[in-house]
Amino acid sequence: MRAKGCAVLSLLLLLGCQKSEPLPKTLGEAKEAAAKARDQAKAGREAGDPEAAAEAAERARKAGTIAKDLLPQGPSSDQTALYAQTSQAAKDAKRWADLAEEDKRLAKLVSSWKAKSYRAVRGTAIMGAFKALALGAHKAKDSDVSSLGEPVKSAAPCGRGRRKARHGPPRQA
Numbered sequence: 001m002r003a004k005g006c007a008v009l010s011l012l013l014l015l016g017c018q019k020s021e022p023l024p025k026t027l028g029e030a031k032e033a034a035a036k037a038r039d040q041a042k043a044g045r046e047a048g049d050p051e052a053a054a055e056a057a058e059r060a061r062k063a064g065t066i067a068k069d070l071l072p073q074g075p076s077s078d079q080t081a082l083y084a085q086t087s088q089a090a091k092d093a094k095r096w097a098d099l100a101e102e103d104k105r106l107a108k109l110v111s112s113w114k115a116k117s118y119r120a121v122r123g124t125a126i127m128g129a130f131k132a133l134a135l136g137a138h139k140a141k142d143s144d145v146s147s148l149g150e151p152v153k154s155a156a157p158c159g160r161g162r163r164k165a166r167h168g169p170p171r172q173a
Helices: 002-016 027-046 050-070 078-109 115-144 150-160
Strands: none
Touching: 002 050, 050 078, 050 115
């Protein structure tokens, strides 16, 4: 029984532990790691996964920190360029992660009950406005426009070009 428990525990540990990527040892490796993490952060945003984007941004930040530590005191222009590219990739990854988090927050807001009720009421309000315009156009057609009230006078020209479809909403004539 004990051997079976150890086997299950070992299996769970193997499945649960993700193989982490080795830390970069050169500026070139740090640049490649940051660029890869930036691309993963972008993919995380496009997939709607802000957690994956944030993890990728953290890996890019670590690569940028390592690149800064690997930069010698009197760096050459090549080393400075590699560090600048690594730093930029880390900043881009952070931006993608922030955008992914903002997308998630906005999606949550849009799906809220307030937004749903607004969208439900909006259609009713627009249909009411169109009916008022149509009524103004019919009254203007049947009588002299100058004898109508001011709201009907202003609504009449707007509703003139519309006609009712057989099935569905009114459309332009």
